[in-house]
Amino acid sequence: MAERVRVGVIGASGYTGYELLRVLVAHPAVEISVATSEQYAGQQVAELFPSLARLLDLTLSPLLEEGLEERCDTVFLALPHKTAMRAAVRFLAAGKRVIDLSADFRLRDAQTYEAWYGAAHEARSWLARAVYGLPERYRSAIKEAQLVANPGCYPTSAILPLAPLLSEGLLVPESIIVDALSGVSGAGRKLEAQYLYGEAAESVKAYGVPRHRHTPEIEQELSVAAGVPVTITFTPHLLPMTRGMLSTIYAQPRLPLSASQFREVLAKAYGEEPFVRLCAAGRLPEARHVRGSNFCDIGVEVDSRTGRLILISALDNLVKGASGQAVQNFNLMHGLAETLALRTPGLAL
Numbered sequence: 549m550a551e552r553v554r555v556g557v558i559g560a561s562g563y564t565g566y567e568l569l570r571v572l573v574a575h576p577a578v579e580i581s582v583a584t585s586e587q588y589a590g591q592q593v594a595e596l597f598p599s600l601a602r603l604l605d606l607t608l609s610p611l612l613e614e615g616l617e618e619r620c621d622t623v624f625l626a627l628p629h630k631t632a633m634r635a636a637v638r639f640l641a642a643g644k645r646v647i648d649l650s651a652d653f654r655l656r657d658a659q660t661y662e663a664w665y666g667a668a669h670e671a672r673s674w675l676a677r678a679v680y681g682l683p684e685r686y687r688s689a690i691k692e693a694q695l696v697a698n699p700g701c702y703p704t705s706a707i708l709p710l711a712p713l714l715s716e717g718l719l720v721p722e723s724i725i726v727d728a729l730s731g732v733s734g735a736g737r738k739l740e741a742q743y744l745y746g747e748a749a750e751s752v753k754a755y756g757v758p759r760h761r762h763t764p765e766i767e768q769e770l771s772v773a774a775g776v777p778v779t780i781t782f783t784p785h786l787l788p789m790t791r792g793m794l795s796t797i798y799a800q801p802r803l804p805l806s807a808s809q810f811r812e813v814l815a816k817a818y819g820e821e822p823f824v825r826l827c828a829a830g831r832l833p834e835a836r837h838v839r840g841s842n843f844c845d846i847g848v849e850v851d852s853r854t855g856r857l858i859l860i861s862a863l864d865n866l867v868k869g870a871s872g873q874a875v876q877n878f879n880l881m882h883g884l885a886e887t888l889a890l891r892t893p894g895l896a897l
């Protein structure tokens with residue numbers, strides 16, 4: 549068998565970090581050689597995550613441990629923004645390939661980053677070299693990239709259904725509204741009152757209105773697809789489930805096309821895609837059908853009364869919205885089958 553790629557999971561104690569470990573322990577071309585945590589440094593990974601017992605024998609290291617970069621070939625950064633850009637520079641300078649799950653390299657324009665994230669960009673020279681890691685849009689560039697900016701979960705759920713329709717000039721660009729629901733794990737494994745069971749259970753709320761940080765990322769990619777600047781209205785909601793995301797998207801068509809005509813355009817774009825599934829007429833996606841899987845399911849309807857197009861997408865925020873997509877990018881970067889370790893069904897029950 550060919551040599552395995554030595555992989556570092558930086559920020560392994562968080563939700564996306566765990567999800568990376570869960571997928572990568574079953575990856576036939578990977579050896580997980582580094583996993584980091586500050587809080588749990590020195591502990592065995594399986595002590596922190598008993599689900600990995602007998603599957604991974606590795607001690608958690610602190611990020612600043614000397615020589616970490618010599619122990620891996622490619623790293624996944626599952627760190628908060630800002631911390632991620634500093635870590636990225638260190639591993640990139642050592643010639644490693646980096647897949648960053650944070651927002652630090654997703655926006656092409658440093659000023660837009662600074663305006664929306666309220667922090668100076670400390671690695672501007674890498675912004676132009678980062679490739680946006682949405683395989684369905686940038687597959688060939690991802691294969692060659694040293695730095696991949698893995699997309700956000702909300703952006704993935706909005707860009708996949710909309711981009712092909714905007715590329716064909718079928719939608720009025722300024723008419724787009726995205727209403728999205730996310731499970732609580734979308735906020736990470738941190739202690740904050742609003743994410744406590746007693747606060748989040750049996751309720752639902754909008755947040756980040758009207759300036760959620762994913763807005764410029766969605767607009768950036770929809771503008772590339774449309775070839776003209778696109779601004780959107782985006783409202784995320786916190787839903788009391790652990791993982792999963794459902795986005796309902798409204799747009800005004802330029803021409804009075806039927807749902808099946810819109811579906812045909814998406815089928816042409818995604819017919820060969822391994823992780824995008826179009827729902828048949830009369831069916832709509834559900835979060836449980838993609839839970840734990842790398843699929844994004846898309847449903848299409850047209851409201852004949854208003855003429856409005858309604859797109860619904862479902863994905864798992866931790867998989868196609870984060871770590872699964874990151875492994876899809878890893879596979880592309882290493883010339884492996886894109887679906888390796890990822891072709892699992894959703895946990896519908």
Ligand SMILES: NC(=O)c1ccc[n+]([C@@H]2O[C@H](COP(=O)([O-])OP(=O)(O)OC[C@H]3O[C@@H](n4cnc5c(N)ncnc54)[C@H](OP(=O)(O)O)[C@@H]3O)[C@@H](O)[C@H]2O)c1
Pocket residue numbers: 558559560561562563564565584585586587588611625626627628629631632649650651699700701733734735736737738865866869870
């Ligand atoms: N959750 C999602 O659904 C999702 C989806 C897409 C993208 N993302 C992005 O992915 C990244 C990770 O998200 P997450 O949800 O996995 O976060 P998380 O659960 O809060 O985990 C954060 C990880 O970063 C480590 N960390 C925090 N501060 C650090 C520091 N100063 N130095 C070194 N390590 C540090 C933590 O380690 P210790 O606490 O053990 O020290 C932990 O392992 C974020 O940038 C997030 O925006 C998340």
